[in-house]
Amino acid sequence: MQIRTLKDALSFGDLPASERIGFILFIIFCLIFPWIIKGGFAQAVMVQFLVFCLYGLGWNLIGGYGGQVALGQAKNVGMSAYTVALLMVRWDISFWASTPLGVIEATIESFILGYFLFRLRGHYFAIATIAVSLVWQQLFINWNFVGGARGIELPLREPPNFIYMRFDSDIYYHYFAFLLVMLAILYMNWFRKSKLGYQLRAITSNEDVAESLGINAHWVKVKAYCITGVFAGMGGAFYTVYYGYIDPFSVMHLELSIMIALMTMIGGAGSMWGPIIGAMILIPLDRYLGAWLGGRGIIGVDFMIYAMMVMIISAYEPRGIWGIIEKARRKR
Amino acid sequence: MGTKRKITGRYFLKVIVGLLVVGVALSMGFGMTIAQPPEVKIGVIYPLSGPVAHAGKMSKDAVALCVDYINNKYPDLPIPIGNWEGIPGLNGAKIKLIFADHRGEPDRGADLAKKLILDDKVVGICGCYHSSVTKTVSTVCEKYKIPMINPESTSPVLTKRGYKWFFRATPHDRIFVRDFFEFLELLTQGKVSGVKAVPKEEIDEIGVCTENTEWGAGTRNVIKEFAKKYGYKIVSDVIYAHESPDLTAEVRRLLAPKPETLMFASYISDAILLTKTMKEFKAKANIFWSQDVGFYQPKYMETFGPAINGILNRTVFSKKLFAVKPVAKYINVEFKKRSGVDFMGTSARAFTGMQAWAYVLNKAGSTDPEAIRKAAETIEIPGKELIVPWKGIKFENVGGETNQNTWSSGLIVQYQAQQPEIIYPLDVATAKFIYPWPGLK
Numbered sequence: 001m002q003i004r005t006l007k008d009a010l011s012f013g014d015l016p017a018s019e020r021i022g023f024i025l026f027i028i029f030c031l032i033f034p035w036i037i038k039g040g041f042a043q044a045v046m047v048q049f050l051v052f053c054l055y056g057l058g059w060n061l062i063g064g065y066g067g068q069v070a071l072g073q074a075k076n077v078g079m080s081a082y083t084v085a086l087l088m089v090r091w092d093i094s095f096w097a098s099t100p101l102g103v104i105e106a107t108i109e110s111f112i113l114g115y116f117l118f119r120l121r122g123h124y125f126a127i128a129t130i131a132v133s134l135v136w137q138q139l140f141i142n143w144n145f146v147g148g149a150r151g152i153e154l155p156l157r158e159p160p161n162f163i164y165m166r167f168d169s170d171i172y173y174h175y176f177a178f179l180l181v182m183l184a185i186l187y188m189n190w191f192r193k194s195k196l197g198y199q200l201r202a203i204t205s206n207e208d209v210a211e212s213l214g215i216n217a218h219w220v221k222v223k224a225y226c227i228t229g230v231f232a233g234m235g236g237a238f239y240t241v242y243y244g245y246i247d248p249f250s251v252m253h254l255e256l257s258i259m260i261a262l263m264t265m266i267g268g269a270g271s272m273w274g275p276i277i278g279a280m281i282l283i284p285l286d287r288y289l290g291a292w293l294g295g296r297g298i299i300g301v302d303f304m305i306y307a308m309m310v311m312i313i314s315a316y317e318p319r320g321i322w323g324i325i326e327k328a329r330r331k332r
Numbered sequence: 333m334g335t336k337r338k339i340t341g342r343y344f345l346k347v348i349v350g351l352l353v354v355g356v357a358l359s360m361g362f363g364m365t366i367a368q369p370p371e372v373k374i375g376v377i378y379p380l381s382g383p384v385a386h387a388g389k390m391s392k393d394a395v396a397l398c399v400d401y402i403n404n405k406y407p408d409l410p411i412p413i414g415n416w417e418g419i420p421g422l423n424g425a426k427i428k429l430i431f432a433d434h435r436g437e438p439d440r441g442a443d444l445a446k447k448l449i450l451d452d453k454v455v456g457i458c459g460c461y462h463s464s465v466t467k468t469v470s471t472v473c474e475k476y477k478i479p480m481i482n483p484e485s486t487s488p489v490l491t492k493r494g495y496k497w498f499f500r501a502t503p504h505d506r507i508f509v510r511d512f513f514e515f516l517e518l519l520t521q522g523k524v525s526g527v528k529a530v531p532k533e534e535i536d537e538i539g540v541c542t543e544n545t546e547w548g549a550g551t552r553n554v555i556k557e558f559a560k561k562y563g564y565k566i567v568s569d570v571i572y573a574h575e576s577p578d579l580t581a582e583v584r585r586l587l588a589p590k591p592e593t594l595m596f597a598s599y600i601s602d603a604i605l606l607t608k609t610m611k612e613f614k615a616k617a618n619i620f621w622s623q624d625v626g627f628y629q630p631k632y633m634e635t636f637g638p639a640i641n642g643i644l645n646r647t648v649f650s651k652k653l654f655a656v657k658p659v660a661k662y663i664n665v666e667f668k669k670r671s672g673v674d675f676m677g678t679s680a681r682a683f684t685g686m687q688a689w690a691y692v693l694n695k696a697g698s699t700d701p702e703a704i705r706k707a708a709e710t711i712e713i714p715g716k717e718l719i720v721p722w723k724g725i726k727f728e729n730v731g732g733e734t735n736q737n738t739w740s741s742g743l744i745v746q747y748q749a750q751q752p753e754i755i756y757p758l759d760v761a762t763a764k765f766i767y768p769w770p771g772l773k
Contacts, residue, residue: 040450044443149549294433
């Protein structure tokens with residue numbers, strides 16, 4: 001069973017050759033990036049891209065394959081980030097010991113909330129996820145134990161420090177984030193061929209029919225939501241050590257939840273590569289336009305270009321860029 | 333064919349000679365370029381878009397004006413930089429500013445700091461207004477061992493982290509809040525000009541209302557700490573999101589226990605919204621004090637006109653200083669010409685921060701980060717050369733703080749006839765204190 005799972009995760013044989021080539025090119029690109037692009041900002045944007053890939057791949061599970069408009073992913077990111085930061089700052093626990101605890105925390109919280117939230121459907125579910133996320137953020141803003149609105153700052157340690165993940169170059173963070181993304185991709189590759197994957201897609205197609213076939217839709221959705229929490233938790237833990245500072249506005253903001261969902265939808269929700277394509281477009285666009293135009297005093301134009309791009313893609317192909325690729329492929 | 337070859341040969345010769353002439357001219361030009369003083373790049377990170385873009389733009393204008401004074405000769409300017417043409421200690425090297433917009437996001441600020449340090453090769457960083465962004469940016473500077481001078485972030489924790497490369501020019505919230513409680517004590521002792529001794533029972537119930545980022549939350553904690561120390565009671569304590577479109581519930585909660593003293597820490601849009609809402613509620617209290625920023629900006633003054641009279645603000649700058657600081661008056665005229673507004677607390681500190689950068693570079697006489705850091709550690713800029721009413725700039729390690737400007741100090745001003753009159757320190761007061769607060773009329 002375990003060997004079969006591993007085989008499913010590692011086997012991309014059922015995908016078209018073009019997708020496999022694209023995947024290999026993506027791996028090569030990520031591996032050589034720090035050696036060919038020396039710019040500090042480019043490397044920082046690349047790390048951001050990888051973190052958002054992780055968030056997006058996780059959200060794609062419930063939002064794409066599961067068809068549930070869950071807009072509270074930031075709360076999972078924040079739960080893990082706060083757990084890791086608290087353990088590292090208050091009890092001096094290493095990153096490697098605190099990260100699993102952070103991820104477990106995010107998963108348990110996803111399970112508890114998911115159990116109740118998935119009693120709702122459609123717009124009600126989406127609104128409930130936003131509401132819970134906002135309540136969570138307010139709780140953390142007012143909770144002194146977790147630093148309140150002032151957040152938590154990790155103490156500076158002399159680099160390199162592998163135990164507390166403190167390095168003087170982004171290269172280390174780049175490869176660690178890349179490793180997490182690769183694990184996420186392998187998991188998603190297994191997931192789409194798994195029983196849970198098929199059940200989730202059946203629910204997305206028609207929940208009532210799926211239930212009539214014996215699928216416990218509520219339980220399947222809760223399980224998928226928990227896995228989403230794991231991905232967000234890993235991203236949140238990484239964010240904490242990468243920036244060394246978290247507050248409820250950077251890791252629990254609704255804007256982050258929307259960004260994750262938007263990015264996945266633009267790339268192509270429900271497709272294996274959609275979140276990566278979405279992150280590949282939106283993250284550099286956002287960061288470079290902001291840095292380039294904002295610094296030159298051309299304020300607001302970056303927002304306009306960004307918004308127009310999102311609108312054009314959405315209007316042209318609601319299934320995102322992956323939808324455009326598939327259309328082109330069918331035409332051939 | 334032979335003729336053609338001959339012409340081609342002559343033509344070729346001409347081209348070679350021409351190229352040589354151009355080459356010599358270019359190399360001379362290049363030589364001249366080398367002889368030009370090199371540039372010194374400083375990265376400036378401010379919120380140039382988003383809810384506090386107005387403050388970011390004012391700060392940007394202020395640092396740009398300061399650099400203009402440093403790079404070009406202004407013989408009439410009555411401070412040393414007026415006679416500079418670039419940094420004298422760096423053979424006249426001109427300062428080049430590279431601006432970046434952090435939008436109030438700490439992670440974006442950190443990424444931009446990496447861009448400035450690693451890609452643009454700046455010698456140092458100036459900024460970032462938001463204390464939360466200053467936190468992440470200073471961490472990046474500490475990591476890459478690049479000096480950062482912060483002109484205006486007031487969260488006390490920033491200088492308590494033991495950072496060696498971070499220098500703060502402004503006084504911080506502990507100093508401002510302590511000043512206010514000392515002012516209240518003087519008020520109860522009858523030492524404040526224009527008012528008899530006020531019984532403590534008239535002002536000892538405090539309503540605190542702060543926005544919820546690093547700065548507001550930090551102010552709130554310090555207010556609580558000093559209220560306890562000086563024997564005041566916090567009767568309402570409201571914290572809110574500064575992007576909130578409506579603050580009715582918050583104002584209701586703030587005013588419900590009828591606080592006698594109101595204390596605020598707000599950015600501009602929320603300061604306006606809070607004031608409008610309190611006006612609707614016909615808010616009453618004996619004292620209304622705010623932490624500069626939102627309540628002390630031209631936009632706020634324009635929005636409410638005479639209704640703001642009686643409001644107290646902590647700040648580091650007031651136009652009333654012109655009487656004792658002609659240099660501030662001189663520079664303010666130019667600033668208003670260029671940006672359309674007078675100097676306020678934020679912009680005056682941004683100007684001063686950039687001025688500190690110039691003095692530090694001049695003293696360092698090198699662009700080596702370690703030399704700059706050492707120069708910053710030992711620099712002493714006299715107050716008479718600054719536009720702010722400080723003793724000067726001297727970064728020291730005292731009371732658990734590192735590289736805090738211990739020569740900085742705050743003012744408490746009160747709007748009177750829509751002008752900020754200095755009330756505290758008492759020895760520089762420019763008007764009598766209006767008590768009680770007349771309310772928002």
